[in-house]
Amino acid sequence: MTERRPSSERRIEILEAALTIFVKKGYSEARMDDIVQEIGLSKGALYHHFQSKRDLFIALIEHWMDQFSPIERGGLMRAKPSREIILHIAKFTAKLFKRNPNWFLVEPEIWAFANRDKEIKELASHLYASVLSEFEVLIKRGIEYGEFRDVNAGMIAMSIMTSLHGMIWFALFKPNDFSLEEYVDLNMELILDGIAVQD
């Protein structure tokens, strides 16, 4: 028998294994047995911690959201211009991506699932809404302080987010001509320069 561990720890261990498997095989092709094998646990154990495959996937999304919310923008950056903060977030995201691409590579899986499952769609919408609003606030702040032109903040926020989503495509089809960092930098500069007040 495997060493007993408290549920809180074991759940996370399972979620991490699930992430690996879901990314590698996709939700539908992923077998509960695959996940269990990944950590040398039994199926019974898995179903002790999670009610169903779908339940496991939802827990995964929630866990995934938790990984990103405490990026803790703020603190030391409060005084800086919005441009700097947004650039910092973008670079930070790229770094996160490099360290753990799986967190991002599940996203298409979430999208696909959201397309056929209302509850998951709610969850994902909620997640994206919070990301968008974070950027929107920064843009509005920049407009207020005369840093940016009077643009549609929500729209720009979307541009930023979809640009970052481009990383996923990038990782999937690895065009080996250029680097991820270049890509992110260029995109952010295009957007940020584009909305900056001319001098």
Next chain:
Amino acid sequence: MTERRPSSERRIEILEAALTIFVKKGYSEARMDDIVQEIGLSKGALYHHFQSKRDLFIALIEHWMDQFSPIERGGLMRAKPSREIILHIAKFTAKLFKRNPNWFLVEPEIWAFANRDKEIKELASHLYASVLSEFEVLIKRGIEYGEFRDVNAGMIAMSIMTSLHGMIWFALFKPNDFSLEEYVDLNMELILDGIAVQD
């Protein structure tokens, strides 16, 4: 019995039904019976035209590629500046999207599949490479004619493409605050203004 039709026609009819079902349920959750039911055909008929589910999916991607390649940029536009042509392509793509979102909504499904199937990855890579190179040529042309700054053309091409991919996210999570057209216009302007030579 259903009316008999020549294979060439029936194949397309099946591919269109398959597209609908694959988008609605995702590849793995899509049942061959669903597809067959969609057009009131039999399973035997389907397997007469396609060898397997995977084969059907590959045929779908190829059919999908055919829909886009003959967009026939060129002809009347040949004299125009690259900026105009790119804008036109973007608007045209947005229009296509509005008319038949399914063509775009399969994309995440293709990505997910590519992630676990080498042949499909090849196919998709090939497709994206041709799209990218089309944009790249336009950018380089713009640089040559003094329309754009001396930027990394391949990189900009990628920015344009991932921006257009943003439409997919847009369609999935429909932020009802703004329109698809606005989104595309804004993104293209940011990129094109960003690389234009200053005056």
Next chain:
DNA sequence: ATTTACATACCGACTGGTCGGTATGTAATA
């Protein structure tokens, strides 16, 4: 301290429905 009682963590053989694919036949077409 030892028993009793209950809780939590885990095991793995088993099942029942599902679904991609096949075998075989029939009617239209060339």
Next chain:
DNA sequence: TATTACATACCGACCAGTCGGTATGTAAAT
């Protein structure tokens, strides 16, 4: 009459979820 386009009945591998059971805590009662 050979071939093509379809229909119908069927097969069997596969896998999410179940369930009877074990092992290891933990804490109150004796």
